[in-house]
Amino acid sequence: MAKLYIIMYHYVRDLKNSRYPNIKGLDYELFKQQIAFLKEHFTIVAMEDVIEAWNSENGKLPENAALLTFDDGYIDNFTAVFPILKEHKVQGSFFIPGKTFTENVLLDVNKIHFTLASAEIHDLVKDVFAFLDQYRSEEAGNLIPANEELFEKYAVASRFDTKETIFVKRILQTVIPETIRNRMSSELFRKYVGMREDKFARELYMNRDQIRCMKREGMFIGLHGYDHYWLGNLTEQEMHADIDRALEVMDGLIDKDNWVLNYPYGSYNLNVMQYIASKGCKAGMVTKVAVADTEIHGRYELPRFDCNDFPPKSKNYLNMQ
Ligand SMILES: [Zn+2]
Structure with a gap:
């Protein structure tokens, strides 16, 4: 296989005129320009290819093959992205957590995104510290390290987030036990966003009919777990259960012998790769940044660029061959 530029998208919307202009996404106008740029300089290929x-x-x-990937099953995919891809006659691959279109439940990952887009980060860090203090005073929480120690360990800036933002994300995504994280992210969502979660979920995610429609029109639908967990951090049993459940609800939307998994948060390990291979998965996508190349990467560890690495946002892709 030749080299492949896999590009990752999340929110694509008219940011300025949306209710949450600070959400980390790609503006709709810039998305249109980016697709035009990619069509001119790359060959956009389909997942089947x-x-x-x-x-x-x-x-x-x-x-110069390029593959477009969209994570998390947002309604933006249907209302903003899909019509543009149709217009340009190119395919997008949409990776959808099973829970989003079956349960009308807001995923923790999204509670955190919209809380971050609605609050001052320093207030949030204070709130997270206060929650951790409270949790430590409960019986189950007495093994949690001190706030300073947690901050030291997890507050590490990424390419697109400050260290404070990463700290809040990591604590609420994976560091502390799930029930507590769940409670914390819901309380913060209530405090800063202030909408009912089920109502918000209904507005945020695509429903099954919309996903079906995109598939019928030639788009590719892939797996993104069921609960959007860090698969690499689960026990083997939990990891199997999450993937099995995702496969079950994706029935009719994917080919059970030829499916693709995009690891939530890019989190995976050898067990995850072996399990999905045994279940008919043909490729796995990570969040490491590079050109995908079979000579270098295994098929279950395909790296991806961020849409911010391409014009009109930047030309970073040129420096990451
Ligand atoms: Zn995701």
Whole structure:
């Protein structure tokens, strides 16, 4: 297989005129410009072409092949992205957590995004510290390290987030036990966003009919776990259960012998890779940044660029060959 530029998108919306202009996403106008740029300089390929190139001896991708991937099943995918892709006659691959369209429940990851977009980060860090203090005073919480120690360990800036933001995200995503994280992110969501979670979820995610419609129109639908967990941090049993449940609700939307998983938060390990391979998965996508190349990467560890790495946002992709 030749080299492949896999590009990752999350929210794509008219940010300025939306209710949450600070949400980390790509503005709709810039998205349109980006697709035009990609069409001019790359060949946008379909996921089926990529799987075929892996499966057959002489399957090859065109020069400068690009694959568009959209995470989390947001309604933006249907209302903003899908019409543009249709117009340009190119395919997008949509990776949808099973829970979003089956339960009308707001995922913790999204409670955190919209809380971060609605609050001052220093207030949030204080709130998280206060929650941790309270949790430590409960019986189950007495093993949690001190606030300073947690901050030291988890407050590490990423390419797009400050260290304070990463600290809040990590604590609420994975560091403390799930029931407590769940409670904390719901309380913060209530305090700063102030909407009912079920109502918010109904507005935020695509429903099954919309996903079906995109599939019918040639888009590719892939797995993104069921509960949007850090799969690499689960016990083997929990990891199996999450993937099995995702496969179950994706029935009819995916080919059970030829599916693709995009690891939530890019979190995976050898057990995860072996399990999905045994279940018919043909490729796994991570969040490491590089050009995907079969000579270098395994099919279950395909790296992806962020949409911010391409014009009109930047030309970072040129420095990451
Ligand atoms: Zn995700």
